[in-house]
């Protein structure tokens with residue numbers, strides 16, 4: 001007579017295990033995470049399928065005139081210590097005049113975000129790196145120059161995190177710092193010029209840190 005309760009327990013255990021199974025599909029959005037984001041779907045514009053993305057990208061403006069920038073870091077899981085591989089990050093920013101300018105008869109999100117866009121996927125060590133020019137701030141505004149990042153974890157909806165901004169930007173003032181949400185960690189960079197004349201900066205990320213409704 002103990003067979004039925006035993007089977008019920010086994011069914012419950014199996015069902016629970018299945019429902020909690022990790023979705024490793026790069027593109028699926030089984031897990032709804034974050035608090036929504038207009039334009040996060042632009043991550044899917046990647047010209048390279050996510051599974052083939054390298055962990056390094058050079059954005060289209062890097063060969064142009066302007067302050068050259070190399071940004072790198074490690075993305076960690078929520079525990080803050082385990083490197084997170086296969087995390088896709090989409091990046092875009094303004095040009096040297098502060099505009100999201102177009103070059104290629106762009107449509108869709110490319111038109112809104114401009115031609116200076118890039119995609120990376122972390123390697124087995126959680127590492128990422130990208131090369132670009134330091135953007136200019138919006139003209140006639142008081143908002144700092146910034147780089148927009150969007151995170152896409154396998155199986156989850158994409159979500160936005162704090163912009164990359166620059167510590168020496170006059171608009172990164174006390175008010176800006178106080179209001180920063182520090183999503184996935186502090187986004188304020190302190191670039192240092194290397195022997196090649198490239199400004200280098202590091203930003204490590206902790207997935208989900210300070211991200212509302214993170215799952």
Ligand SMILES: [Fe+2]
Pocket residue numbers: 146148
């Ligand atoms: Fe912006």
